[in-house]
Amino acid sequence: MTPGKPRLQALRNAVNQVDFNRFRFWFQLVGFVLFVYGGYLAVDLGTRLPFFSCGYNQEGRAGVCFLLPLQHQLGRPWPMLFSAASIAILTGFVIFALWFIVLNKGWCGFVCPLGTIQDWITALRRRLGIRYSSYSRGQFEQLTRIKYILLLLMILIPLGVGGGIFSHDMSPPFCLICPARMILPMFTGDFSQFSIDFSSKTALAMTALGMAVTALFLVGSFVKKRFFCFLCPMSALHYLISKPALLKLKKNGDKCTRCGDCYTVCDMGIRAIADDIETKDIMTDDCTLCLKCVASCPEPGALKATFAGISIFESTETGFIKRCQKGIGLEQPKH
Numbered sequence: 001m002t003p004g005k006p007r008l009q010a011l012r013n014a015v016n017q018v019d020f021n022r023f024r025f026w027f028q029l030v031g032f033v034l035f036v037y038g039g040y041l042a043v044d045l046g047t048r049l050p051f052f053s054c055g056y057n058q059e060g061r062a063g064v065c066f067l068l069p070l071q072h073q074l075g076r077p078w079p080m081l082f083s084a085a086s087i088a089i090l091t092g093f094v095i096f097a098l099w100f101i102v103l104n105k106g107w108c109g110f111v112c113p114l115g116t117i118q119d120w121i122t123a124l125r126r127r128l129g130i131r132y133s134s135y136s137r138g139q140f141e142q143l144t145r146i147k148y149i150l151l152l153l154m155i156l157i158p159l160g161v162g163g164g165i166f167s168h169d170m171s172p173p174f175c176l177i178c179p180a181r182m183i184l185p186m187f188t189g190d191f192s193q194f195s196i197d198f199s200s201k202t203a204l205a206m207t208a209l210g211m212a213v214t215a216l217f218l219v220g221s222f223v224k225k226r227f228f229c230f231l232c233p234m235s236a237l238h239y240l241i242s243k244p245a246l247l248k249l250k251k252n253g254d255k256c257t258r259c260g261d262c263y264t265v266c267d268m269g270i271r272a273i274a275d276d277i278e279t280k281d282i283m284t285d286d287c288t289l290c291l292k293c294v295a296s297c298p299e300p301g302a303l304k305a306t307f308a309g310i311s312i313f314e315s316t317e318t319g320f321i322k323r324c325q326k327g328i329g330l331e332q333p334k335h
Contacts, residue, residue, distance in 0.1 A: 015312065017319040020295035024110065028119065031111040036187050038062025048092050050100040050238065051112035054180040060188040065180070066096040067154065067234060071172030074158035081162055097241055104245035105238050105283065108229060109290030114180050118228060121221040122267075133223050135269045143230040144286055150174065151233035169202035174233060176206045179217035225267040229288055239285040248306045249289060253277030255302040262293035262303065295323055 034043065035053040037060045045063035047055070055064040073089045074081070081089075100107065108115050125132060135143070157173040160166040175181055182193040196211065197203035220227035229235055256277050263274035268286045273293050276282060282303075283289060294303045297315035304314030 012311075013316075013318075016314055016316045017322050020292070020323060024290065024292075027110050028116040032113050032116045035062045035111070035113055036060050036184055046095065048095040048099060050096055051107045051234065052114040052178070052180040052184070054113075054178075054184040056175070056181045056193055057185040057188060057190070059190070060185075065234070066092070067178075068172060068175050071154060071158045071175060074155060075161040075168075075171045078159075078163050081159075100238060100241065101245050102247070104242055104247040104289055105235070105287055106247050106289040106291075108232075108235060108238070109288035113184055115226065115229065115288065117183065118221040118226050119267075121218070122225050125222055130222075132225055135224070137271075140269060140271075146231050147233050147236040147285075150231060151236040154233050167200070167202040169197075169200050170206060173206070177210045177213045179210075179214040179228065181210065182214045183217070225269075226288065229268065230286060235288075236285065242283065246308045247289065248281055249283040249287065249291070249294070250280055250304050250306055251276070251282040252302055252304075253279075255299050257299055257302075259298065261296045261298065265292045265296045267292070296320070 035049075035051075036057060038045075039057075039060045039062055043062040045053075047064040047069045048066045049063045050066060052065050053061055053063045055061065055068040069092060070089070073085075073092065076085065103110070122132070154174040157166060158171050161168055161171045170176075185191070185193055194211070195207070197207045217228050251273075253276070256274075258274055258277070260274045263269075263271055266273055267290060268288060270284055270286055272279075272284055273282060273287075289305075291305050291313060294305055294313055294315050297303045298317055298320040300314075300316050302315050304311050306312065
């Protein structure tokens with residue numbers, strides 16, 4: 001055995017037995033501070049980020065969500081849109097894809113400020129001792145479709161604005177109703193987005209709808225874990241281009257006992273994570289790659305996260321026992 005192998009194995013064991021909830025909490029907190037307040041330190045990571053670093057948080061943002069410039073570009077007059085200017089749209093999409101390909105939907109589970117806020121709301125509800133609601137199978141299937149409908153509308157409405165079919169007051173349509181527009185600037189002391197624009201009927205309708213969606217976000221997140229993630233068009237766009245991403249969630253069905261622990265901890269209520277023993281790449285369109293399923297699995301190697309094909313975090317019995325604080329005083333299995 002080469003000298004480096006014991007060290008590598010020791011590192012893998014340490015990672016697989018990490019206090020995952022604490023690790024994820026601090027990762028999310030650092031991401032939140034960076035992307036909500038990084039602008040004050042002159043951090044600028046561009047305008048093609050694959051998560052909600054909201055452009056309306058003008059002073060604090062460390063970058064801008066890709067959906068905002070995409071909608072503005074799609075809203076150009078059609079002759080301009082289908083000219084050389086379309087290269088800017090393609091270039092922007094390529095930059096967005098390069099960002100996305102690194103963490104896949106892990107951007108949702110570990111970095112997105114709006115996702116982090118939902119997790120904080122869940123933690124508050126838990127501290128108050130209020131039980132959250134679960135989804136029926138029918139509700140789950142209906143919710144999963146909404147984000148694709150919103151993604152389609154987010155593309156068609158700006159195109160209609162550029163073609164003169166819709167009013168310019170409807171653009172950018174998703175950003176006008178996205179709760180990030182009001183909630184994230186609030187953390188930097190900017191409450192100006194909590195207002196209704198009476199300049200036109202269209203502006204009135206869009207900003208009022210934005211207020212309603214923000215209220216739905218807050219109430220929904222308190223009632224159901226990661227409620228807004230089911231509705232998120234960014235999540236839909238993620239899944240459509242997820243195949244070449246480097247971070248993957250893998251399952252070995254031969255090692256799965258279908259105990260259901262992974263489904264129990266899944267914030268999105270994805271039953272396939274427990275029931276599907278055939279699919280190797282087990283990430284679904286609603287998955288946020290939070291990896292809580294891997295951390296909660298007691299079967300060695302049944303679930304794992306890989307990066308560029310290399311296992312970086314996988315389920316182990318010792319990790320499960322340590323994280324769940326079970327089996328204290330028992331002899332640890334030898335590997």
